[in-house]
Amino acid sequence: MNAELPSATGQSGGLPAACDLLVVGSGAGALSAAVVAAHLGLDVVVVEKEPLFGGTTAWSGGWMFIPRNPLARAAGIDEDIAEPRRYLRAICGAQFRAERIEAFLAHGPAAVQFHLDHTALAFVDGNALPDFHGRAPGARQGGRSLCAAPFDGRRLGPHLARLRPPCDLWSFLGISIGGDLRHFLRAGRAADSFVYVARRVLRQAWDVLRHGRGTVRMGGNALAAALFKSALDKGVKLHASHAVVGLLREGSRVSGARLRLPGGEERAIRARRGVVLACGGFPHDDARKAALFAHAPSGRAHWSAAPLANSGDGLRLGEAVGAQIDLTLADNGAWAPVSLVPRRGGGTQAFPHLVERGKPGLIAVTRDGRRFVDEAGDYHSFMRALFERCENRDVQAWLICDHRFQRRFGLGHAKPWPLPIGPALRSNYLKRGATIEALAVSCGIDAAQLVRTVAEFNRHARQGIDPEFGRGDTPYDRMQGDAEHSGPNPCVAPIERGPFYGVRILPGSLGTFAGLSVNEHAQVLDVHGRPIDGLYAAGNDASSVMGGHYPSGGITLGPALVFGHILAHHAAGQPLAMPHQRSASAAIREERIA
Numbered sequence: 001m002n003a004e005l006p007s008a009t010g011q012s013g014g015l016p017a018a019c020d021l022l023v024v025g026s027g028a029g030a031l032s033a034a035v036v037a038a039h040l041g042l043d044v045v046v047v048e049k050e051p052l053f054g055g056t057t058a059w060s061g062g063w064m065f066i067p068r069n070p071l072a073r074a075a076g077i078d079e080d081i082a083e084p085r086r087y088l089r090a091i092c093g094a095q096f097r098a099e100r101i102e103a104f105l106a107h108g109p110a111a112v113q114f115h116l117d118h119t120a121l122a123f124v125d126g127n128a129l130p131d132f133h134g135r136a137p138g139a140r141q142g143g144r145s146l147c148a149a150p151f152d153g154r155r156l157g158p159h160l161a162r163l164r165p166p167c168d169l170w171s172f173l174g175i176s177i178g179g180d181l182r183h184f185l186r187a188g189r190a191a192d193s194f195v196y197v198a199r200r201v202l203r204q205a206w207d208v209l210r211h212g213r214g215t216v217r218m219g220g221n222a223l224a225a226a227l228f229k230s231a232l233d234k235g236v237k238l239h240a241s242h243a244v245v246g247l248l249r250e251g252s253r254v255s256g257a258r259l260r261l262p263g264g265e266e267r268a269i270r271a272r273r274g275v276v277l278a279c280g281g282f283p284h285d286d287a288r289k290a291a292l293f294a295h296a297p298s299g300r301a302h303w304s305a306a307p308l309a310n311s312g313d314g315l316r317l318g319e320a321v322g323a324q325i326d327l328t329l330a331d332n333g334a335w336a337p338v339s340l341v342p343r344r345g346g347g348t349q350a351f352p353h354l355v356e357r358g359k360p361g362l363i364a365v366t367r368d369g370r371r372f373v374d375e376a377g378d379y380h381s382f383m384r385a386l387f388e389r390c391e392n393r394d395v396q397a398w399l400i401c402d403h404r405f406q407r408r409f410g411l412g413h414a415k416p417w418p419l420p421i422g423p424a425l426r427s428n429y430l431k432r433g434a435t436i437e438a439l440a441v442s443c444g445i446d447a448a449q450l451v452r453t454v455a456e457f458n459r460h461a462r463q464g465i466d467p468e469f470g471r472g473d474t475p476y477d478r479m480q481g482d483a484e485h486s487g488p489n490p491c492v493a494p495i496e497r498g499p500f501y502g503v504r505i506l507p508g509s510l511g512t513f514a515g516l517s518v519n520e521h522a523q524v525l526d527v528h529g530r531p532i533d534g535l536y537a538a539g540n541d542a543s544s545v546m547g548g549h550y551p552s553g554g555i556t557l558g559p560a561l562v563f564g565h566i567l568a569h570h571a572a573g574q575p576l577a578m579p580h581q582r583s584a585s586a587a588i589r590e591e592r593i594a
């Protein structure tokens with residue numbers, strides 16, 4: 001199909017009365033399923049409640065954990081399926097879901113190959129990206145993930161306007177940033193990065209003049225753009241501003257859905273092969289958060305970085321037809337430390353701290369002035385440690401650094417030199433003190449203890465060590481550090497040259513883990529554990545395949561892509577190539593015996 005044709009609508013007019021597969025949502029889970037199903041010959045309709053397509057996926061980093069993927073293999077990283085299985089078993093422990101993990105590992109490589117062969121989605125490798133838990137059995141220092149390759153938005157033609165743009169909080173002048181983030185952080189101090197960023201700013205300005213928006217899309221925005229383009233190319237009918245409000249049933253089978261159209265009118269659509277719920281979980285459903293997040297008993301003391309439209313619709317729609325919510329996970333959310341950035345029109349938005357915590361010259365403390373974690377570790381473990389320290393009550397912490405650090409790396413939304421920090425100080429987002437003691441007073445931290453903590457940290461940091469929490473001890477830590485740091489440890493430097501800065505950290509998430517119970521085909525299960533005919537869940541509407549653990553970056557988007565692929569084949573009644581069938585069933589037997 002010609003991408004110039006208006007096959008993505010915001011109007012009610014184009015909605016057909018029936019289709020083969022109805023896909024609800026337009027993030028990675030939804031669009032992966034839609035693209036593959038359309039390729040297999042199904043008549044597919046995608047409905048998205050927002051005016052723009054892309055969901056959280058379009059705001060994300062775009063990294064996908066898919067072990068044994070073709071890019072790793074092409075680079076000579078050819079591990080046996082037993083290796084990632086060993087790692088996932090070690091991390092997921094009692095929550096290791098043998099059947100689903102086996103399907104994920106077995107079909108992941110083919111899912112990536114499918115896109116390489118048949119769609120607009122291209123990848124860059126993650127062959128140097130370590131697993132989060134480098135000391136666990138089976139951990140690798142790279143080769144298990146990949147990211148969407150940069151996407152030229154001009155390929156979408158007029159449909160580019162229908163794609164959710166990158167989030168302005170973690171982009172720069174609206175520029176979509178991905179694997180090139182390093183250049184944006186170094187632009188104030190390195191000539192090559194300055195030239196790179198200057199070029200991107202000029203290109204952005206030209207694009208805005210010419211196309212009304214930036215056309216260079218990176219990371220998660222490139223992933224959403226490429227899947228959107230692939231869906232258009234394969235004849236998927238995409239309808240924005242169409243919210244699913246209920247599911248239709250014929251007997252025990254889900255046979256379609258009721259939709260609220262842009263004008264408020266409701267309409268039904270039949271789906272002959274089934275309905276895929278891919279509404280992105282429940283990051284902004286206060287009632288569900290209250291029930292499932294121990295640290296947020298009112299549901300409000302949790303600030304997700306996902307878009308507000310991810311309000312738990314998929315879980316509610318499933319429950320209304322008898323689906324089971326998986327309540328057996330280790331954690332119910334993909335935790336991330338966030339700070340609240342004041343918005344110009346009022347209110348705040350959650351900024352996830354994914355980058356600067358690993359750089360040298362920063363610590364995190366609770367209000368008693370004590371550290372609680374290896375700050376350079378992954379965001380989920382950081383929050384697990386904070387929940388534990390605060391015993392899930394009034395959870396908060398402060399990131400503390402000195403002037404050199406803030407100007408070199410930035411601190412949360414207070415960007416590095418040459419960008420000014422005045423606005424962040426005036427809005428009270430960023431706290432400043434001439435001394436550590438003064439900073440502690442302005443943050444409400446125990447001042448005497450913070451002085452002791454910083455002195456103790458600095459004493460060891462001068463030798464590049466962190467005996468208390470081992471900052472910089474794992475490959476993941478070191479990858480998050482500063483490769484250009486002159487000291488022995490890329491994650492450790494003393495905090496000594498004032499003024500000093502602090503930002504308050506609150507509990508947040510990148511998405512949710514608890515979701516609809518599903519089997520290895522992504523079919524939704526009822527309260528007795530039986531598949532509900534005609535109902536699938538993808539992305540974060542499905543319960544975490546990692547059992548609520550966070551083994552590596554990309555463990556939501558990777559499975560979203562792979563299970564979209566799997567469920568599309570199931571709905572189309574077409575077999576999946578099963579290269580590891582024998583070893584998969586042997587592994588499951590092994591699992592049952594163990």
Ligand SMILES: Cc1cc2nc3c(=O)[nH]c(=O)nc-3n(C[C@H](O)[C@H](O)[C@H](O)COP(=O)(O)OP(=O)(O)OC[C@H]3O[C@@H](n4cnc5c(N)ncnc54)[C@H](O)[C@@H]3O)c2cc1C
Nearest residue numbers: 025027029049055056057060061063244280539540554557
């Ligand atoms: C800053 C950031 C960085 C991240 N980086 C990564 C990363 O690198 N790797 C990774 O794996 N994960 C990452 N994540 C998490 C990841 O983005 C999400 O887990 C993932 O995008 C969820 O995909 P999804 O398809 O389930 O939902 P989404 O992409 O959120 O899409 C769901 C869509 O459903 C729509 N919807 C909701 N209700 C309805 C309804 N009733 N009817 C119709 N449509 C509806 C929503 O509007 C939304 O567009 C990141 C998240 C953030 C915030």
